[in-house]
Amino acid sequence: xxxxxxxxxxxxxxxxxxxxxxxxxxxxxxxxxxxxxxxxxxxxxxxxxxxxxxxxxxxxxxxxxxxxxxxxxxxxxxxxxxxxxxxxxxxxxxxxxxxxxxxxxxxxxxxxxx
Amino acid sequence: xxxxxxxxxxxxxxxxxxxxxxxxxxxxxxxxxxxxxxxxxxxxxxxxxxxxxxxxxxxxxxxxxxxxxxxxxxxxxxxxxxxxxxxxxxxxxxxxxxxxxxxxxxxxxxxxxx
Numbered sequence: 001x002x003x004x005x006x007x008x009x010x011x012x013x014x015x016x017x018x019x020x021x022x023x024x025x026x027x028x029x030x031x032x033x034x035x036x037x038x039x040x041x042x043x044x045x046x047x048x049x050x051x052x053x054x055x056x057x058x059x060x061x062x063x064x065x066x067x068x069x070x071x072x073x074x075x076x077x078x079x080x081x082x083x084x085x086x087x088x089x090x091x092x093x094x095x096x097x098x099x100x101x102x103x104x105x106x107x108x109x110x111x112x113x114x
Numbered sequence: 115x116x117x118x119x120x121x122x123x124x125x126x127x128x129x130x131x132x133x134x135x136x137x138x139x140x141x142x143x144x145x146x147x148x149x150x151x152x153x154x155x156x157x158x159x160x161x162x163x164x165x166x167x168x169x170x171x172x173x174x175x176x177x178x179x180x181x182x183x184x185x186x187x188x189x190x191x192x193x194x195x196x197x198x199x200x201x202x203x204x205x206x207x208x209x210x211x212x213x214x215x216x217x218x219x220x221x222x223x224x225x226x227x228x
Contacts, residue, residue: 004157033215043204043218056215090157099146099208100165103216105157 002026004093004106012112018079021109025072025093031055032074033103034066037088046089049074050097078111086113116141116207118219126225127195135190135222137205147188148206148216149179158204164188165210175199200226 005024013019025032033056034046045058049068066076072093078085088110092103121136139145146165150158162173169181179190188205205219 035218042220045215045217048213048215055213058215092158097213099210099212099214102160102163105150105159107155107157 004091004104006089006091006106006109008109009107010110010112012114013081014114015081015083017081018077019081019111020075020077021089021091021111023074023076023091023093023106025074025091026104029093029095029104030072031094031097031101032068032072033092033094034074034076035090035092036060037090037108038086043090046076048097055097081113083113085111087111116145116209116214116217118205118207118217120203120205120219120222122222123220124223124225126227128227129197130194132193133191133195133199133224135203135205135224137188137190137219139186139188139205139207141186141207141209144210145207146210147179147181148208149173149177149188149190150204150206150218151175152202152204152221154201161190161203195224195226197226197228199224 007022031050033048048056052068063079068074088108090108092105094101094103117140119138127133148163149161164181172178202221206216
């Protein structure tokens with residue numbers, strides 16, 4: 001069974017631009033979560049989608065948004081990029097949204113903002 | 115709200131020696147507990163999880179962890195480490211009811227020395 005895939009793997013943008021990251025969950029998984037990983041703040045939860053609905057949202061500004069499609073694929077968008085948005089963005093999928101469900105992580109998208 | 119403290123940011127250990135990575139959590143409600151490992155340029159992989167039952171949990175790659183409710187700890191142990199265990203290890207908690215996200219500790223970098 002294929003794992004979680006994220007595209008692109010690496011991205012370089014400049015301040016003020018916007019970016020869209022994509023995540024394809026494991027086949028059959030309906031929940032997708034996004035995390036931001038930085039050396040200073042560690043792993044921080046961005047949002048979770050289940051059946052095309054946002055179920056949870058972390059403490060990030062409105063510049064960060066996401067969506068989920070009917071095939072469970074998800075995208076996240078960051079508008080008006082800032083230097084501090086440079087990070088590894090990780091996507092994780094699980095069968096359901098319940099807390100005991102294991103989350104399977106993708107390899108991440110490394111975003112660099114210049 | 116839940117929080118996780120990983121007491122050591124870096125742990126160097128010689129090959130074939132035992133290792134313990136410490137994790138303490140804070141929560142006013144019951145939680146599930148997880149340990150993840152992250153190898154360079156990769157996403158997170160679940161090592162083990164505690165949902166209920168026996169407080170000693172065995173995971174992959176020879177790792178185990180013990181849930182101690184009175185001390186709110188979930189330390190990770192391995193009796194004999196290999197060079198291939200060099201990685202970043204993350205402890206995480208999740209409320210065991212409702213739908214809440216994973217909360218991660220800052221991580222512990224394990225370096226195995228030959």
